[in-house]
Amino acid sequence: MSGRKTAVVVCPGRGTYNKAELGYLGRHFPDAALLAAFDAQRAAAGQDTLSALDGAERFSLAQHTRGDNASGLIYAATLGDFLAIDRERIEVVAVTGNSMGWYSALACAGAVSAEDGFTVANTMGTLMQEALIGxxxxxxxxxxxxxxxxxxxxxxxxxxxxxxxxxxxxxxxxxxxxxxxxxxxxxxxxxxxxxxxxxxxxxxxxxxxxxAAFHTHLQAPVARRGQAALALDLFDQPALPMIDGRGAVWWPRSADVHALRDYTLGAQVTETYDFTRAITVAAREFAPDLFIVTGPGTTLGGAVAQSLILADWRGMGSKADFKARQDSEPLLVSMGMAEQRGLVAGQ
Missing domain, CATH: 3.30.70.250 (Malonyl-CoA ACP transacylase, ACP-binding)
Incomplete structure (x- = not known):
C-alpha cells in the first residue's frame, strides 16, 4: 500500500477467540496498564483475569468460550488491535462491529472509555451466560x-x-x-x-x-438486567462515526447519548443485528480504501466480503470478483492474520 489510506474498522463478535487465539493478548495487546485495569475489574468481581485466561497452558472450550470469559477476551483483543493501528498510514473514518462487537465499536469510537467499554462488554457477557436463554x-x-x-x-x-x-x-x-x-x-x-x-x-x-438466543425477544430479561446495571454516565458522544446493527450512523457531536444507551442495552440485545446492512452503509457512506477487521480470529473477513458483494460495491458480484480486487490492491485486512497485520499495524 502506498500513501495514507482511509479505513472502516470492523470489530468481531462472539466465537472469534478459539484455540489459535490463545495468547493473543500476550502477543499483541499494546498497553500493559490498561490490561491490568481490565484484570482488576474481573478480580473484583471474582472472575478469572484476562491475563490468566489468555496465558493458560491449554485452550479450554468450556472455559474460554463461556460468555462471561469470551466477551472480555474478545473486547480486549479488539481494542488492543484498534490501538495498534498505525495512524500515520491509516485514517480511521468510521467503526462498526458484529453483535457484541458493537460494545467494542463504542470504545474504539470513543463513545465509552476503554475501561467503561470493558465494563459494558463484561457485564453483558456475564448476564447472558448466567441466563443462557435459547x-x-x-x-x-x-x-x-x-x-x-x-x-x-x-x-x-x-x-x-x-x-x-x-x-x-x-x-x-x-x-x-x-x-x-x-x-x-x-x-x-x-x-x-x-x-x-x-x-x-x-x-x-x-x-x-x-x-444464547442473541438478538431476539428471548433476551428481554437480559436487556432489563443490563439497563439496571449500566448507567447513562458510562456513555458519551463518539469521536468517530459508528454504524450500528440497523445500519444507522451515530455521528460525532450530534449523537443523542440517551438514545445510544437505549439502543445498546435495548434493541441491540433483543432485535435482529443486520451486519450486512452495517457493512453496506459503511461502504456507501464512507467509501473507504480499506476495511480493517480487528482480531481476535479470522472468520469475519468472509462475511465482510460477502456483504460488499451483496451490496454490489465497486461492481463486485462474486467471490472471483472479490479475489481479483483483493489480489490487485488489498481491500480487506484481517489483523488476526500475521501476514496481513503488518499492512496496518504500527511496528
Missing amino acids: GQLVYPFLGDDWRPDPARKAALLATVAEIDTRSDHTLALSIDLGGMLVLAGDEAGLKAFESAVEPIDGRFPMRLGNH
Whole structure:
C-alpha cells in the first residue's frame, strides 16, 4: 500500500477467540496498564483475569468460550488491535462491529472509555451466560461462488417464519451475516429448522456452543438486567462515526447519548443485528480504501466480503470478483492474520 489510506474498522463478535487465539493478548495487546485495569475489574468481581485466561497452558472450550470469559477476551483483543493501528498510514473514518462487537465499536469510537467499554462488554457477557436463554445456529444461503441469491434467502427466512408460528416453537433471524443466516430460538425451533433444511458440507446447519438466543425477544430479561446495571454516565458522544446493527450512523457531536444507551442495552440485545446492512452503509457512506477487521480470529473477513458483494460495491458480484480486487490492491485486512497485520499495524 502506498500513501495514507482511509479505513472502516470492523470489530468481531462472539466465537472469534478459539484455540489459535490463545495468547493473543500476550502477543499483541499494546498497553500493559490498561490490561491490568481490565484484570482488576474481573478480580473484583471474582472472575478469572484476562491475563490468566489468555496465558493458560491449554485452550479450554468450556472455559474460554463461556460468555462471561469470551466477551472480555474478545473486547480486549479488539481494542488492543484498534490501538495498534498505525495512524500515520491509516485514517480511521468510521467503526462498526458484529453483535457484541458493537460494545467494542463504542470504545474504539470513543463513545465509552476503554475501561467503561470493558465494563459494558463484561457485564453483558456475564448476564447472558448466567441466563443462557435459547441457542444459535448458522446456515449459509450463498453458494461457493458467493453470487447473490435473494430467492434462496427469502425461502429460508420463510421457513424460519413458519416454524416460529408453531405452538411452543421460537425461531428468528439473529444476525444477517453476509452470506450466512445466524438463527436463534428455543430448542424446539432450532431442531425444527435443522430437520427442515438440507445439510451442507457436513457442517451446516451448525450449532454455536455456549451461545444464547442473541438478538431476539428471548433476551428481554437480559436487556432489563443490563439497563439496571449500566448507567447513562458510562456513555458519551463518539469521536468517530459508528454504524450500528440497523445500519444507522451515530455521528460525532450530534449523537443523542440517551438514545445510544437505549439502543445498546435495548434493541441491540433483543432485535435482529443486520451486519450486512452495517457493512453496506459503511461502504456507501464512507467509501473507504480499506476495511480493517480487528482480531481476535479470522472468520469475519468472509462475511465482510460477502456483504460488499451483496451490496454490489465497486461492481463486485462474486467471490472471483472479490479475489481479483483483493489480489490487485488489498481491500480487506484481517489483523488476526500475521501476514496481513503488518499492512496496518504500527511496528
